[in-house]
Amino acid sequence: MESSDEEKDGVLGNYMPKELSMSLATGTKFVDEVLSGPSDRCLENFCMDKQVFYKLCDILQAKGLLRHTNRIKIEEQLAIFLFIIGHNLRTRAVQELFRYSGETISRHFNNVLNAIMAISIDFFQPPGSEVPPEILGDPRFYPYFKDCVGAVDGIHIPVMVGVDEQGPFRNKNGLLSQNVLAACSFDLKFHYVLAGWEGSASDLRVLNSALTRRNKLQVPEGKYYLVDNKYANMPGYIAPYDGIPYHTNEYPIGYHPQDPRELFNQRHSLLRNATDRIFGALKARFPILLSAPPYPLQTQVKLVVAACAIHNYIRREKPDDFIFRMYEQDNMLEIEESLPPIEVEQSMIQVENQAVEIAFEMEQLEFSSQLRDSIASTMWDDFIRDLSAM
Incomplete structure (x- = not known):
């Protein structure tokens, strides 16, 4: 029988990160050592800078979403949750490190997940009316995309469901996944996330849902998002x-665009790669x-939304941390363009079963094309x- 919150005997398995092989340490000691060490160690173990970690603890406590218990402080509760999602470890592995029972680990994991979900809406900000600096400061994109507020794309996240539910969640590659739609800014923040659609659902179907649900994806008047060719060219997209x-890698190196459509597609692709970078980070x-x-489906869906919310929180508080620096535009390996030098709420975590088609007037579609x-x-x-002037 498992002991409850008592320290357990035993040796950590080889599946643990090498620097975490502390066979006799309690979870409290481990967390204290990480938080008293360099900030980079907190990032490595708990996914964020030390001061950012402490601030999140304060937010969750101030809102009454987490509280200290007799044995486990809020810092340790949050550390358990972040350690699991930051190292993709199963409960048993975390038990060995933190020296708590599986029930205790699971309880605090779910408590923190629900706490993050409760404040997640605070970390998602819709786009404003100003021109994004990533466009304003780049002659390849300004003034042409001055009304663009970000990019929208879908990503498939692996999912575990019962045998009877697997059919709808099997995507075109035969893998089980949930299809997640995200709208993001060019500075790598999520504006909106819709998780929980079955992997077999088309990207356009998921976008249709995002545009017609109560807590829908909204675009400021006169603005638009960039989308790839999985979606339609339509108002706002x-x-x-x-x-x-x-x-760009579909063109030979040094190739000059031959017409306006080729040039548009090249620059559209360069700008829209914000989605690749934000998903990568x-x-x-x-x-x-x-x-x-191995969690219930609703928990797996919540995890996606919570991860995006925490991503936004960290981007706000520590925009230059190591992981973000890896995915800045200047650090992404890409083939240069051949140019002259130069809302998250409860309804979001429901699995949708019905597609809703969006109807646009022909005049609206024609305007988007024009x-x-x-x-x-x-x-x-x-x-x-510019080419002639060279």
């Missing part, structure tokens, strides 16, 4: 041209998203002029 190479910080954790053509034409004229 500008897609690349179909049938035209899109990613999210999964690097929270490896639990890389494989299906907007894209106008951007491409202006961009092309400036490109040719």
Whole structure:
């Protein structure tokens, strides 16, 4: 029988990180040692800088969402949760480190998850009306994309479900996943996340849901997001041209765009890679998203939303931490473009079963098409002029 919150005997298995092999240490001692050490050690073990960690503890306590118990302080409760999602460890492995029973680990894990969910809406900010600095400061994108507020894309997160539920969650690659839609800014913050759709659902179907639900994805008047060709070119969402190479690595090195549509697609791709970078940073910080954790489905869905909320919180408090620096635009390995030098609420965590189609008037769709053509034409004229001046 497991002891409750008492220190347990035994030796840590080889599956633990080498520096954490503290066979006789209690969880309290481990947490105290991490928090009293260099800030980098807190980032390595608990996914965030030390001062950012303490501030999150204070927020959760001040809002009455977590409290100290006789044996486990809030700091240790949060550390258990972050250690699990930051190292993708199962309860048994965490028991060996923190010296608590499986029931205790699970209880505090769920308590912290629910606490994060309760304040997650505070960490998701909708886009404003100003031109993003990433566009304003880059002549490849300004003034052409001055009304663009970010990018939207979907990502498949592995999921574990019962045999009877596996059909809808099996994606086109035959793997079990949930299809997660995210709208993000160019400075790598999530504006909106919708998790829980079955892996077999198309990206457009998930976007349709996000645009028609009560807590829907909203776009400021006159603004738009960039989307890839899995989605339609429609009001508020500008897609690349179909049938035209899109990613820069689809073109030979040194290749010059031959027409406005090629140039538009190249620059659209360069700007929209914010989604690749934000998903990369999210999964690097929270490896639990890389494989299906053995939790109830609702918990797996909550984990995605909570991870995105914590990502936003850290980006706000410590925008230059090591993980974010890895995914800054200047540090991403990419083939250069051939140019002259130069809301989260409870309804979000429900699994949707029905698609809702969005109807646009033909005039609205035509306007979206004309907007894209106008951007491409202006961009092309400036490109040719600059090329001729070289």
